[in-house]
Amino acid sequence: MNAQYKKGVLDLCVLSLLHQGDRYGYEVSEYLANRIDIADGTVYPLLRKLKGDGLVSTYLSEESGGPPRKYYALTQLGRDTYQTDRADYLAFAQAVAELLTDEPAEDPPTQQPFKEKSHE
Template structure:
C-alpha cells in the first residue's frame, strides 16, 4: 500500500492501541505490525513524535526479565485527539469507500 496514505493514519493507530492500556515499545511494535503491513521499527519514530506533542507520556517500569521497560501512556490530550480524529477518519473512510466501491461505479447520488 502507498506509504504516504499509511503514514498519516498510523499515529492514530498507535493512539488507539494505547487506549486499551499502557504498553511498551516492543509490544506496540508487534501489535501494529501484525495488523498493518509496516516494519516493526516504524512505531518508534511515531511514539517519539507523539511524546513531543504531549499526547502520550512515558515512564519506566521494572520487568521480570531484563532491563526496565519504557511504558507509554495516553494522556488526556491524547484521548481527545484520538476521539476527534477517529470519528473524522471513520467518516472519511465511509465517503471514500462509497466512491471507490465497484457497485456504485463512482456515480453521484441522485
C-alpha cells in the same frame, strides 16, 4: 499497499492501541508490523514525536526478572485527540467506501475484494 495510506493513519493507529491500554514500545511496533506491514523500527520515532506533542507520556515499570520497561500511556490531550481524529477518520473512510462501492455496474468486479492477510 500504497505507503502514503499507511503514513497518514499511523499516528491514529498508535493512539488507538494506547487507548486500549498502556503498552511498551516493542508491543506497539510488533502489533503494527504484523497487521499493516510497516518496516521494523519506524514506530519508535513516531512514539517520540507523540510524546513531544504531549499526546503520550512514558513511565518505567519493573518486570519480573528483567530490566525495567518503558511504557507508553495516553495523556488527556492524547485521548481527546484520538476521539476527534478517530471520528474524522471514520467519517472520511465511510465516505470513500461509499464512493468506491457505488460505482456504476457496467464494469463488474472481476476480482475478489481485497483482503488484508493477517498473521496469526
